[in-house]
Amino acid sequence: MTNDTQSPALTDGFHLVIDALKHNDIDTIFGLVGIPITDLARLAQAEGMRFIGFRHEQHAGNAAAIAGYMTQKPGICLTVSAPGFLNGLTALANATTNCFPMILISGSSEREIVDLQQGDYEEMDQLNAAKPYAKASYRINKAEDIGIGIARAIRAAVSGRPGGVYLDLPAQLLGQSLDAEHGRKSLVRVVDPVPRQIPAPDSVQRALDLLKGAKRPLILLGKGAAYAQADAAIRALVEKSGIPYLPMSMAKGLLPDTHPQSASAARSYVLAEADVVLLIGARLNWLLSHGKGKTWGAPKQFIQIDISPTEIDSNVAIAAPVIGDIGSCVAALLTGIEAGFTKPSADWTGAINERKEKNLSKMAATLALNPSPMNFHSALRAIRDVLKTRPDINVVNEGANTLDYARSIIDMYEPRKRFDSGTWGIMGIGMGYAIGAAVTSGLPVVAIEGDSAFGFSGMELETICRYNLPVTTIVFNNNGVYRGTDVNPTGGKDVAPTVFVKNARYDKMIEAFGGIGYHVTTPEEMTKALLEAIAAGKPALINAVIDETAGTESGRLTNLNPQSAASKK
Ligand code: ADP
Ligand code: TZD
Secondary structure (H helix, E strand, O other), X not given: OOOOOOOOOEEEHXXXXXXXXXXXXXXXXXXXXXXXXXXXXHHHHHOOOEEEEOOOHHHHHHHHHHHHHHHOOOEEEEEOOHHHHHHHHHHHHHHHHHOOOEEEEEEEOOHHHHHOOOOOOOXXXXXXHHHHHOOEEEEOOOHHHHHHHHHHHHHHHXXXXXXXXXXXXXXXXXXXXXXXXXXXXXXXXXXXXXXXXOOOXXXXXXHHHHHHOOOOEEEEEOHHHHHOOOHHHXXXXXXXXXXXXXXXXXXXXXXXXXXXXXXXXXXXXXHHHOOEXXXXXXOOOHHHHHHOOHHHOOOOEEEEEEOOHHHOOOOOOOOEEEEOOHHHHHHHHHHHHHOOOOOOOHHHHHHHHHHHHHHHHHHHHHHHOOOOOOOHHHHHHHHHHHHOOOOOOEEEEEOOHHHHHHHHHOOOOOOOOEEEOHHHOOOOOHHHHHHHHHHHHOOOEEEEEEHHHHHOOHHHHHHHHHOOOOEEEEEEEOOEOOOOOOOOOOOOOOOOOOEOOOOXXXXXXXXXXXXXXXXXXXXXXXXXXXXXXXXXXXOEEEEEEOOOOXXXXXXXXXXXXXXXXXXXX
């Protein structure tokens, strides 16, 4: 530490952290202040960065994570020690699980007190607590290491398979001073943070051979494909090969959902019938029934494009792994396809189209109904028709039935516009993702939320109003978790575990902060409110009254409940 009080040319840990972030073109911090990071947040703002302050760290972390997903630059979340850190840790773990790049930066207590467990204010061994949930975790102890520490955190978050990184900043580091010139020289600009990773030519050839021999090929696009920003190459691969494709939920819009080759409306059929499946940035996890069982029907062979070699053979044998970044891998496959490829037979594509038409007309009939009270379908029909006119709008979606129905009913037209419960099926991402998406894109957000799902992050309505963000939150209000009709079998005074206050007015919550509240009970009212809210470009909440008997327990995950799984055995 330099202690030359004569010299004005000093810097300190606070300044170096901000300088190091700015040096790497990071311009926004999502966080929540307190000891020891309040001055860091103030300084960030004074130095021209955007500081978006939240009411709970989990939502700041979720905002950072979605900003990372949208931009391929790590989103930054800043929290205080112990409890603030732990609140942010859920978001860090969720980011790592979903392969979103973010950095959770937390202030911490001094090592000597933590290590001897002497009971400091908000004392905790945060570095070790973070490790199992982060892609990487680092602590910076010396001001002169801030530049390299932040460079390391950025590279760890975005290179290879992206993920969450934890960066521990002890309070005393922030106060350490350093010769300003020495400090300036210690900054590191990360060169080529997301290096291309070119696939081995023989792996590409193996994949092409398999694809060329396929009778019923299928392409499956995951959110890794959306993240990779290789939109044109992916579209060319799909169109030039003529192979039908299925998008996973956050890959919707990578090609418009109305694309003639989309097999979404014949999902069960193509998964069961395909003989060769090309996975692009999608894992064979629970969301794809682990690549086996009834969903997948007849035995099939997989080609898998992924940046992470250990993802291969994670659930079933992969016949043709292609390891590299999606842009490079898809470009290599495309070259091979352009050199000669016979499009799939009309038998295959015709059978898919037949299924699609049947299913779409069945769905159209359901969507055309106008039950009273309104149900999930009629409410979503109204939302779908409004969103069709604004393909640039970001859509956030969580809940059980609200998630499952919206995913299939709301078409997406542009890449990286749909943000949802993701790999964990987590509730609570709603307002954090909405704020992150609005701040990052500068475009409107419509958050379609189950009433239970909304509750996890509802207080962030104040944050939305404080920053006057163009976020319209639609609460599908059916009086409870899944539904609102359960009864306490004992007849006792407590309501059933899934039941909420009946007829709650969530629209009044946003009015408390100066936003616009709507209360709607019909699709017509929904249309009018949503159009008005989007046109206003201001914070709004639509309390949508949904039939409390509609929907099913756990949405489409009923089979994962131990009780119903056991009763099926
Ligand atoms: P989904 O839930 O949509 O099926 P997943 O999150 O399961 O998608 O899978 C995303 C996969 O994409 C991960 O295995 C991840 O390693 C991979 N991935 C992410 N970014 C890239 C990239 N730029 N290049 C190659 N693979 C990537
Ligand atoms: N807690 C967390 C963090 N994530 C979860 N997924 C759950 C609890 C369990 N859970 C679900 O899986 S969906 C859901 C919960 C609580 C809410 C469903 O009710 P909803 O949606 O009102 O949001 P619908 O549309 O009315 O079914």
